[in-house]
Amino acid sequence: MNDLDMLRDTWAEPAPPSGAARASARAALLERAAGTRPEARPARRFRLRLPRPAVRLVAAGVLAAAVAVGVTVVQSGGTDGHGRPRPVLPGIPAGPVANASEALERAAQAAERRPFTPPRPDQWVYVESRVRMGDTPNGPVSKGRTLVTRDWKRADGKKVAALEHGRIVFAGTMPTTPPSDYASLAAMPTDPAALLRRLYQQMGGLGDTAEGRYQTAYSMLGAVLRDNLLPPKTEAAVFRAIKRLPGVTLARARVQGRPALALARLEEGWLHEELMLDPTTYRYLGEQSVAVKDHTGHGDDGDLVVKKGDVLNMTIRLKTAIVDTPGQQP
Numbered sequence: 001m002n003d004l005d006m007l008r009d010t011w012a013e014p015a016p017p018s019g020a021a022r023a024s025a026r027a028a029l030l031e032r033a034a035g036t037r038p039e040a041r042p043a044r045r046f047r048l049r050l051p052r053p054a055v056r057l058v059a060a061g062v063l064a065a066a067v068a069v070g071v072t073v074v075q076s077g078g079t080d081g082h083g084r085p086r087p088v089l090p091g092i093p094a095g096p097v098a099n100a101s102e103a104l105e106r107a108a109q110a111a112e113r114r115p116f117t118p119p120r121p122d123q124w125v126y127v128e129s130r131v132r133m134g135d136t137p138n139g140p141v142s143k144g145r146t147l148v149t150r151d152w153k154r155a156d157g158k159k160v161a162a163l164e165h166g167r168i169v170f171a172g173t174m175p176t177t178p179p180s181d182y183a184s185l186a187a188m189p190t191d192p193a194a195l196l197r198r199l200y201q202q203m204g205g206l207g208d209t210a211e212g213r214y215q216t217a218y219s220m221l222g223a224v225l226r227d228n229l230l231p232p233k234t235e236a237a238v239f240r241a242i243k244r245l246p247g248v249t250l251a252r253a254r255v256q257g258r259p260a261l262a263l264a265r266l267e268e269g270w271l272h273e274e275l276m277l278d279p280t281t282y283r284y285l286g287e288q289s290v291a292v293k294d295h296t297g298h299g300d301d302g303d304l305v306v307k308k309g310d311v312l313n314m315t316i317r318l319k320t321a322i323v324d325t326p327g328q329q330p
Helices: 003-010 019-033 100-113 182-186 192-202 210-227 232-244
Strands: 124-134 144-154 160-164 167-171 248-255 258-267 271-277 284-291 295-299 302-306 311-323
Touching: 100 232, 100 248, 100 258, 192 210, 192 232, 210 232, 210 258, 210 271, 210 284, 248 271, 248 284, 258 284
Parallel strands: none
Antiparallel strands: 124 144, 124 311, 144 160, 160 167, 248 258, 258 271, 271 284, 284 311, 295 302
16 A cells, blocks of 8 residues: 555545645655655755645755746857857757756756766765755745755665764665665656656555646656656656646746756745756756745644745755765765
8 A cells, every 4th residue: 555545544534634634745755755764864854845834844045046937048058150059968959948848858868868877786876965954944044054965875775874973874775655766766667658657656645636646746756856866768757757747837047156947836826846957968956946926824833924036945966976885975
């Protein structure tokens, strides 16, 4: 039985699950997507999106992103002798990206063309990220601190490790939805339609409505990109699966002071959940949430007051690599 189905079975009938219950269920599902048991996870990892009406853990960005639908972002490959855009990546069209579908397809093609050597089962996948933390756990903030997280996952999925107070801390693993170890990720469907079908089957009560399916799939696919180093065909399938979800638009963002492509999906009419790409190489850069209108929500542990332009939940990917031992950094 799916873990989310088990949660749904505990809800009282005939009333449908409350917003807080759905929030808890979705939080648990995305927690599992991070790849370790909640009790074994380092306390400093605050990468989890929490939906409304629960109060969410957030991380403020250095700069608020200017959000706009249908933004055209121009590549920086220059022009040829005839004034035409020069391709930046072989085999991928040059020139401006006009919409999310085009950006996602270019990202998929770029992933397929990158050289890649898969890890041995005894090697480790290293992921380093910069997370901007707020000064409170509840709601958007304009002040905060920056954490750099360094995590290692053994490629066969048997162990994970993290750097805590200068030492390596090990933990066991458990099956996750979606999978978070390299071996399971490499076995995921590489057909985008089949990949989405599998995700829909695994999300339990969060997929009871069409919008629930789409938003939960978007979050799950974002977690796969955020926390892993993916085989090229898997990464391409993730981008093309996102391309199939309705409501994904192109926005404008800045990552560490530089322009970025932001793929945004509007959640409950006020929040853009954004996946950010390099506008030249189409590599995944990170994620953030941006309020596109003022919003006040109510959760079990307090109210959530958000102003238009607030940046939430910013995680920037710094490095990914395959290494031989936990603690090793590229």
